[in-house]
Amino acid sequence: EDKVVQSPLSLVVHEGDTVTLNCSYEVTNFRSLLWYKQEKKAPTFLFMLTSSGIEKKSGRLSSILDKKELFSILNITATQTGDSAIYLCAVEANFGNEKLTFGTGTRLTIIP
Amino acid sequence: KAGVTQTPRYLIKTRGQQVTLSCSPISGHRSVSWYQQTPGQGLQFLFEYFSETQRNKGNFPGRFSGRQFSNSRSEMNVSTLELGDSALYLCASSYFVRSSTDTQYFGPGTRLTVL
Numbered sequence: 001e002d003k004v005v006q007s008p009l010s011l012v013v014h015e016g017d018t019v020t021l022n023c024s025y026e027v028t029n030f031r032s033l034l035w036y037k038q039e040k041k042a043p044t045f046l047f048m049l050t051s052s053g054i055e056k057k058s059g060r061l062s063s064i065l066d067k068k069e070l071f072s073i074l075n076i077t078a079t080q081t082g083d084s085a086i087y088l089c090a091v092e093a094n095f096g097n098e099k100l101t102f103g104t105g106t107r108l109t110i111i112p
Numbered sequence: 113k114a115g116v117t118q119t120p121r122y123l124i125k126t127r128g129q130q131v132t133l134s135c136s137p138i139s140g141h142r143s144v145s146w147y148q149q150t151p152g153q154g155l156q157f158l159f160e161y162f163s164e165t166q167r168n169k170g171n172f173p174g175r176f177s178g179r180q181f182s183n184s185r186s187e188m189n190v191s192t193l194e195l196g197d198s199a200l201y202l203c204a205s206s207y208f209v210r211s212s213t214d215t216q217y218f219g220p221g222t223r224l225t226v227l
Contacts, residue, residue: 042202042218043155088155102155
């Protein structure tokens with residue numbers, strides 16, 4: 001059964017700190033890994049990663065995938081209170097049935 | 113451009129009843145995916161519809177079904193409700209099938225409570 005594990009489960013840091021969120025996975029016929037940010041209800045898409053070693057960047061957020069070690073990290077630099085949210089990692093499986101398996105998320109709280 | 117809309121936003125049902133949830137995608141989007149989110153299991157993928165056809169399905173029992181209409185609006189139906197079906201049900205839309213696009217827009221969700 002496909003599995004996605006995120007760590008830490010929760011994290012509290014001060015504004016301006018840099019954080020690293022982890023996502024490890026076990027999936028048959030891996031296709032891609034996705035990161036989402038969920039603040040109140042609707043998740044918003046952040047990144048989709050398919051190739052190992054290629055960093056994706058959007059402002060203060062960046063993410064990289066290691067397909068050999070089966071994990072990904074999401075980095076947020078110079079954190080702001082608006083970064084407080086649950087960050088979800090999901091892994092997409094093969095071409096036959098492209099279902100998504102989500103981790104339980106990391107709850108990030110930024111203290112002003 | 114209007115976002116993804118879901119109706120109703122809140123719903124209370126009793127065990128054994130059935131429920132139908134509706135999702136209207138962003139105009140022009142042809143893919144609609146459904147997700148269930150609970151505190152215990154997190155976010156789980158239910159199924160995806162594209163051009164009125166179910167493309168992918170998660171690991172949910174047959175009580176969970178869906179369909180998509182020619183205008184891309186989608187409905188999800190849950191029959192014989194169980195207490196464990198209490199959850200936030202999210203739908204998301206994209207222009208292309210979800211697996212070939214990196215942009216998917218979520219609706220605000222329908223909070224279903226089963227008593």
